[in-house]
Amino acid sequence: MLKSPWFWVPISLLVVLIVIGVVGALTAKRLYDQAMIARNDLEQAIPLVDQVQQSMLAGDPAGAKKTIAKISALTDDAAKKTSTGLWRNSEWVPVAGPNLKAVRITADSVNGLVHDALLPLTGLDLKALLPKDGGIDVANLKTLADDIDTANTRMELVQKNVKSIDRSALVPQVAAGLAKLDDAIAKIEPVLTPVHNALTILPNALGADGPQHYLLIFQNNAESRGTGGNPAAIAMLTAVNGKISMTQQANSTDFANGRPEPVMALDPETEALYGDKIGRYIQDSTLSPDFSETAQIVRAWWSETYGTPVDAVASIDPVALGYLLHAIGPVTMPAPFDETLNANNAVALLLNGVYAKYPDPHVQDEFFADAAKSVFDALLTTHADPKALLTALTQASNEGRLMYSPSDEAQAKMLAGTPVGGNMPADNAKTTDLGVYIDDLTASKLDYYMQMSIAASGTQCQKPDAPTFSSTVTLQNTLDPAAVPGLPVYVDPGLFFPKGHASTDVYLYGPVGSTLTGVTVDGQPVAASGLPHLGRTVAKLNVLMAPGQTTTIVASFSAPSGAYGPLEVRHTPMVKATPVTIDAPGCTPAKK
Template sequence: MTEQNIPEPPTPPQRTQSGEQSSDDNAPVLQPDIDPAVVAEHLREDEHHRHRRRMSRDHVRRIKRKKRIRRALIALGVLVLILIALCAWLGVSALKAKSEMESAVAIASKIQSSVKSGDTNQVKADIEQFSQHIDATYAQTKQPVWALATLTPHYGSDVKAVREAVRILEDVSINALPKLAQSAEALDLNSIGVENGTIQLGNMAQAAQDLTAANEVIADANVSLSNISGTHIPQLTNALNKGTKAFNTLASLTDTVSRMADVMPKMLGLAQDSNNTARNYLVLAQNNSELRATGGIPASWGTLSVNQGKLSVGTFEAPSEQWMFSDEESKTTLTADERVLFSSKMATRYQDINFTPDFPRTAKLAEQVWQRAGHGDVDGVLSVDPVFLQRLLSVTGPVTLSDGTVLSADNAAQILLNQTYIDKATGREQDAFFTMAASEVFGHILTDMGGKNRQLVEVFQQSVTDGHLYVWSAHEDEQERLQDTAISGALTSNPSQPVTGVYFNDATMGKMDWYLKREVTSTYDKTYPSGAKQYTIHIKLTNTADAAQVNAAPDLLRGYDHEGNPRKGEIETILYLYAPDEGRIVDWTQDFDQITMHNELTVGVKTVTLQPGESFETTVHVSVSPSAGDHEMTLRQTPLVD
């Protein structure tokens, strides 16, 4: 076999760094440029993936759960921060709103004083400030953070109550206060008063429409505010109650002012539609030394005529029993309640027509008696007493009567109610002096009142408030406007405006009540679960007479007992306690002689006889209707003698 030569495979050519082939077997081998850091990173990633592939499912779930919790915590933190920011916003806004509302409440109280003082410029300034504070409060509570706050559990209703109260007041600021400000000019006492026997009312008649429109808005707002329920926060509830009470006072003021502005021009013949018709009024001069529920016996009757504001006083006279109703007529003249409480004497004796504390009822009886006497119709009835006359004399100065007696602001009540009955022994002398004094004091007042308007208005305001001046109109539309005001002297039948009455009728049949000291107080006691409130009425009567001095006086002063014998200084008084409408007499420390009804009001009756120096005390608890809400009970009583 011959040996074959097998060629070896060729060696691939080598390239140089420049890219050219080299046949040099000793050429160096080139290695890639590798970064150790990159290699280490790849190794770590490989290790991580190998590790993950080795984790259990539970471990993975735990890792995911931790991530979810971390995200939730972050979200919760953000939410907390948002809530903190909102709370801070609400807190700052609430403080501003609170400050503005407190200022508004203070101004609301101030408005009443400004109106009474007759300072027109101050009234307008007060109304403007009140409006500004309400607007500023509303600007705070209408912010979005307040709307969000109403959605919070439990306390959201509190925020809602505040926003609703402020919204109501903002409506008043927009729709009522501008009209009040415009009407303030009509209340300027520089244009209201008496000058040369003529009453001037300025622009009151023109302002009546604006006042009435403003009062309607305020009255509706007052009802809405009282319907806002209590909150869960005592401080907030107290603030709302305080604001509601202040606004209620303002509402009462605007109601009275609007009614007076509507009625007075008509009653004084100064309204545009009065057709220059004269008005004639019956004037009852009550004598407080012999008590009656509305003041004292109507000892002297006279007339007051008004023609386009011009006043003229007629002759006063003592009434006659012949003017009165007979016993038989009294059965149909009086109601069943009146006959039970006051007997037929309320219609058969002129001294007793005001046994009832309801002055409109007394005025109607007086009108009928005056007509029976042949004096014709009257347009209304006015009631005054020596306390009112004495206050007027403090404005006009003293008056010298035709018999030389000087009556002043210091002695008029004492002379008319006491000294006359010591100095004059017969009833004829006493009646003559009393009627002369009433007529001449009125004449003096009408001619000496010029330029003293502010003082005159203050006297009228005070006398209306404490019951020394009453007015009744025979014109139904006018009386309807007067009915719910203090000047009407009407029994209140409104459970939402509770009134407890404490009245007195004299049974001494003399003039001993000058010596009867009366102290009547009312204090809040508690609130029942139903919302009805209970009050404590404390009554104390004291006979302050000196037995020796009064027994030296004429019999007509000391009075007569039920057998017709002259008394020895004792005072016999019938006490009437009227519970509020839809309220009740809860309990008492001294038994009543009877408990009955009058005009659907519960009445407790007690006769008290006191010897000189003796006192009588009783404590009675009364409750008001739950519908009274936050309205405080008012105590009304037989007018006191200064």
């Protein structure tokens, strides 16, 4: 959590004092001595931070606590040396004074973060927080939540104190040092805030205050939809005091699809863009890129069909299951399948191989359900490596493969605009987001072969009064033409298009408040009107690609004057990784 630049900042600021030379020879000498002692303390502390991180991830809180005790002693001394009476009295000296104050605040900030962020966390055993024997210890989660809350409070105080510094009075060297502290805070806040939010939610979500019921959607990326794919399998999870069980399973054929009217009243903009099929077929409930819309629709289907209460809807895809298998190891499915799933074969088997091996769609559904339950059971009972599991979960959530939409409004507010929440930000303040989402119209599983890449550009940092943005999307149907005759029927039945040809609706979202100015396909302008959705303008168009064919789409947008954060891209999580490049001259990249 604590990065080494936070230690280097006070060092660089303190050394500047040596050359200031305006507070008198004796005073300068004493301040110099104090600065050197503080520098030495902090230099010793630097290499110890990595030891704390490694010990915590290895589930060795005792080792972490021993190391942090050494760090806290060093940072205590550094803070003490920069807060003596001589130091504070010298803060009134013209020129040098404001710089001395800035150094003191910085050193105190570092020391406070050590005591209020790192030190409390050393009492936690990460292994005890992971799933074990079918559940999670919610008491440990509550303890961690309290400690993270303390760390979050300290971070807010540090930000307030640093903001209070009059930077106009600082010499360039000190100002540059504070800028490094600003960068360090900007790096830790995007990490600390979501962790704080998650740990605020988790104890209640895991049934600490009563049973909680969740729908878990398994999205099939081989048949793309906005937030992932066709929700082929759905499971009900029940959590009671940390114990989690899969209490019911269903697949898309268990619902009354093709109904004449949507299962619930739809948002007019959503219906205009995606059609009422988003509410008439549960297979299309994931069309919108806003997962909270998906969650509402799926809740309505479940309520109508089964009537059981739903406290939240979560989503995962086979690619994310593959990430989890990296952490928990191979999983063997029960009879009659007896298949072994591992990190290397899960995606290929679940999204492609299953259709050749088990031609009957009903058997395929059973396979998906058994595979999901097998991985789920292993996750709750296997003693996974903490670092590997956290890495898998982080990667899955950052890629939009793991999403969570609670019914509780306070929880939903915490997750709004985040990848875990599954929706784009409501404004452009923190980040300026472009969206690229696709929907398979082939009624096939050909998106297993689809490769997408995205290049985004924006001029908001060069021309903030009239910025322009563009999304360049390249789609390639990587299916080998020679393989088309041997495709299993369920991979491509060839019902509506020539076999092996992929028909895809592409939705390109501009920033909040933007206007569509043009669309080209393979360099040729095409007619495309912008439709409103989620406060954005959306270009919708269809492309049909033969095996081996590549198509490039460019959508351009203009936007009014305003505050624009760093440029980012949200997109449908595909089977294959989606390379994204961003060109926004003059902008500082968003902190991850």
